[in-house]
Amino acid sequence: MTEPAAVRPTAPSALTDVLASPWVSFARRRAGRFALSLWALLTAAFLMIHLVPGDPVRAALGTTAPADLVRARRAALGLDDPLPVQYMHYLGSLFTGDFGTSMTSGTPVSELIGDRLPATVQLAVPAFVVAVLIAVPLGALMAVLTRGGRRRGGELAxxxxxxxxxxIPEFLLAVGLVSVFAVRLGWFPVAGRSGAGSYVLPVLSLAVGPAAVLARMVRVEMLSVLGAEFVRTARAKRLPARRVYAGHALPNALTATLTLGGLVLTGLVAGTVLVENVFAWPGLGSTIVQSIQQKDYPAVQGVVLVYGIGVLSVNLLVDVALALLDPRSAIREA
Known part of the structure; x- marks a missing residue:
């Protein structure tokens, strides 16, 4: 009797190899966290308008508005529907790009955000770039100068x-900069967005605090790296100082600093709310303050949602950048 041939194990398919990759697992986890956080953000933004005491329609139309007008407005906004129905309509509208309509101006909130968002981005991005350009060289230089307990006076200063x-709070720094450089010296405009000079004071107001925090972080991480074995080995090989510090030490110090950099960027974006109001900057920050004062809850809801999505996106980009700089972290989490 002939024995059946042994079944040979089939080689794993290319698709199986890809799905089992640590990078795919990393991407799947990060996408899941992003989706869960986004759902929580959307739900919180939806509940915002329902948890605020009072009737937002009555608040927007005024206490003297006729009852018929208030009822018609509530019906047009769908506020008379059951809460679960409103929630499903809300999610469906968001996925089609519909953020609702402003109660005060009658303008679609998506159009309002589209008009104001570029101004906020044009303020936040340069401020972050300036903060990084100041903090990284300054923190690295102070680490080199004060390593091993040297220059105690410089370290203390x-x-x-x-x-x-x-x-110093951003808005307080903004007021001080306006008082000195705009009012007394007249070097820059007091407010508004007209020309390159109008960017200087708002950008500095946003960048100074984060630059100070990042510089301290870079110095601490750089000091830790300068004491590592591979740096001592590089010095033993008599490599040029520029290559030791810039080529070996600094990239390793920035890996840990990048996490804080993402938090600083999210805080910087939030700081635009106050700074924009000091400089009458036509961005989302001034829009949300005006909307709160006017009790325009759909506009507040939409702007808060945009800020939240921006924060989640920055955190996701930081996680990806950290994984690219240190692939072992992605593999360890797989």
Whole structure:
């Protein structure tokens, strides 16, 4: 009797190999976290208009508005429907790009956001770039100069100054800069967005605090890296100082600093709310304050949602950048 031939194990398919890759697992986890956080954000933004005491329609139309007009407005906005029905309509509208309609101006909120968002981005991105360009070289230089307990006076001056600058609120710094450089010296415009000069004071107001925080973080991480074995090996090989510091030490120090950099960027975006109002900047920050004062809850809801999505997106980009800089972290999490 002939024995059946042994079944040979089939080689795993290319698709199976791809799905089993640590990078695919990393991407799947990050996408899941992003989706869950986005759902929580959407739900919180929806509940915002229902948890606020009072009737938003009555607040927007005024206490003297006729009852028929208030009822018609509530029906047009769908506020008379059951809460679950409103929630499903809300989610469906968002996925089609419909953020609702402003109660005060009658303008679609998506159009309002589209008009104001570029101004906020044009303020936040340069501020972040300026903060990084100041913090990274300054923190690395202070680490090199003060390593091994050297220059205690310089270290104390740097630490004290950075703590002081980081503690100043953005709006207070903005008011001080306006008072000195716009009102007294007349070097820059007091408010508005007209020309390159109008960007200087708002960008500095947003960048100084984050730059101080990042510079301290870069210095601490750089000091840790300068004591590592591979840096001592590079020095033993008599490599040029520029290559040791810039080519070996600094990239490793920035890996840990990048996490804080993402948090600083999200905080910087939030800081635009107050700074924009100081400089009468036509962005989302001034829009949300005006909408709160006018009790225009759909506009507030839409702007808060945009800010939240921006924060989630920044955190996701930071996670991806960290994984690219240190692939072992993505593999360890798989």
């Amino acid at each position: 740097f630490t004290s100054t950075s703590v002081f600058l980081a503690a």
